[in-house]
Structures are given as C-alpha cells and as structure tokens.
Amino acid sequence: SAKRHGRNHSQRFRPALDVQDSPQLGLVNELRNALATGTQLELHYQGQHRLVDGALVGREALLRWHHPRDGMISPADFIPIAERHGLMASLGNWVIDEALAQQGRWRQLGMPDVPVWINVSALQMFQGELESALAAGLARHQVPASQLGLEITESVLLDERAGDISPRLEALRQLGHPVAIDDFGTGYSSLGYLKKLPLDKLKLDRAFIKALPDDLADAAIVNAVLSMADGLGLEVIAEGVETEAQRDFLIAAGCTLVQGFLYARPESAERLERSWQEEALVSGVGGAGRLAAE
Ligand code: C2E
Ligand code: MG
Ligand code: MG
Ligand code: MG
Secondary structure (H helix, E strand, O other): OHHHHOHHHHOOOOOOOOOOOHHHHHHHHHHHHHHHHOOOEEEEEEEEEEOOOOOEEEEEEEEEEEEOOOEEEOHHHHHHHHHHOOOHHHHHHHHHHHHHHHHHHHHHHOOOOOOEEEEEOHHHHHOOOHHHHHHHHHHHHOOOHHHEEEEEEHHHHHOHHHOOOHHHHHHHHHOOOOEEEEEEOOOOOOOHHHHHOOOOEEEEOHHHOOOOOOOHHHHHHHHHHHHHHHHHOOEEEEEOOOOHHHHHHHHHHOOOEEEOOOOOOOEEHHHHHHHHHHHHHHHOOOOHHHHHHO
C-alpha cells in the first residue's frame, strides 16, 4: 500500500500496471535470451584459503550477468527470478557445464588443481536433473567429481519439498563430490540435522563474521560453531572475512579455512589465468612456459 511504502515511493506506482510483475517480465525474457546466447553470463571465481599460511585450497564459482543496459546484475537479484520463472534448471546446468569446462582448462594449463565449488539452488535439489547434468559435464570435460564441490544453502537442506535429503547427498558424495552447507547459521533451524546429513564442510555465514572481534555475542556463536563442527568432524570455512582483526580472531579460535575479500575477491577466469601466468614467470615455476608459448 501507499502508506506502507511511504510518500516517496507511492508516486512511482501506476495503478493500471501490475507493479509486481511487469518490470520483472522484461528481465525474465532478457535472462532467457542471455541463456540462449550465453554471451552475457560469466562465472567469477573466489579463492578459499587455509588460514595459517594463506594457501589456496579451493575456489567458489559465482555467477555474473553482464546486462547490456543495466550493467552487472547481482545473482542475489536474478537467481530468485530464474527460480520463479522456470529458468533455474537451464541456468544451473549452464553453471555446471561452464565450471567444469573451466576446471578442465585449468587442469590442462597446469594451474593449481584445487576443487571448484558451485552453488546448487533449491530447485536443483528438488528436481531430478542435477545428477545427470553433473555426470554429463564430468564426462565431457574429463574432470573427476572430487574437483567439483557442491554448496547447498542451509535453508534448502531443511525444506520439506526436498523430502529426506540424506540419501541424495550421500549419493552425490559416493560419486566423489565434496558437499558443503552454505550460509550456515541463517536457517533458524534445529541443529539435529547436522548429525544426520552427510556433509564435508560447513560455511559459516558472513553475518557472524562481520562484527568480529568486538561483538561478544557473535564471538560466542563462532566459538560454539567451531567446537561443535570439530566434534562432528566437519571442516568450517568462514565467509566474508575482510579484516586482519577478523582473521586473527578466527585463527585464535581454531578455524582453519577462510574465504573473503581480505584474501581474494571474485575474479574472472581470464584474470586468474593472467595473474597465475605472471607469478609463474616471476618465480620461474614450470607450467607458465606452456601458456606463454601458445
Ligand atoms: P554465497 O554462495 O554465500 O557466496 C558468497 C557471496 O559473498 C558472494 O556474493 C561473494 O562475492 C560475497 N563475498 C565473498 N567474500 C566477501 C567479503 O569479504 N565481504 C563481502 N561483503 N562479501 C563477500 P555474490 O557473488 O554476490 O553472490 C551472492 C549469492 O548468490 C551467493 O551467496 C549464492 O547464494 C548466489 N549465487 C551466486 N552464484 C550462484 C550460482 O551459480 N548458482 C546459484 N544457485 N546461486 C548462486
Ligand atoms: Mg556459496
Ligand atoms: Mg555463503
Ligand atoms: Mg551467503
């Protein structure tokens, strides 16, 4: 209502139009086109690092949409639209194939062979196409399943539509995929499921890291999660680490893995290849010569 949105907003709304859907439908069609041509979509990759020495242990693939008119649109904005309008299966399959193609290329170039982790959306878990898309991509790009990790948000694991998700996760791990629970701590859930679900990693949501080390409540939560995960044999990766003070707190608390702007920002594959090549040339390590000769 105009009252709820306030005076400033009410004048923007034209009553004859369905203000909820019409701007979005344009975006839906544009996203459909982007998927068909493939040219506006790109995966960026953000490093995951070992806290003690900063060593690279993995990379998260993060979807980017370069909209010709609106510029870069955040996945947080267009993924819900894709889910609502039946495009998520194709989008998810595009991510799987693209991440595996990239992983295959990096392996050929001799770049550090660490797993790439993709985000798996709710609908991919509720529908049946995931396994066949994974199998097809792994075969096409000759990448072992151990090099493609799956990040699944906590809310999805608890969604009733997914039914009992344990056998499904177990099957994915049997195939060799590492599985992580993403955005851990934001699901307002009972913790009992952690005991039952077959998982490798737990990604502690940025919400708990942001105010460290000053916020005593967040510090207590992080400490509790770390000790619980330790008891359950789960590795914890802290998301969104931006400051040295946060890093120092996490090291002291016994956290081992980290992902955040302090270590690396998400970058295009092209930029990552270029900086790897430059580093390798400087340090004289093999592999880059092959690339330079191409
Ligand atoms: P996520 O999976 O939790 O990904 C981490 C998000 O945190 C990314 O935002 C990343 O850029 C951001 N981030 C990493 N380090 C820092 C930091 O130090 N500070 C701050 N402020 N942010 C940091 P991004 O790329 O905008 O992605 C947002 C969300 O969109 C992701 O959250 C994920 O839920 C979803 N998403 C992204 N790509 C995909 C995809 O291919 N498929 C699906 N289903 N979802 C995706
Ligand atoms: Mg993620
Ligand atoms: Mg996350
Ligand atoms: Mg998150």
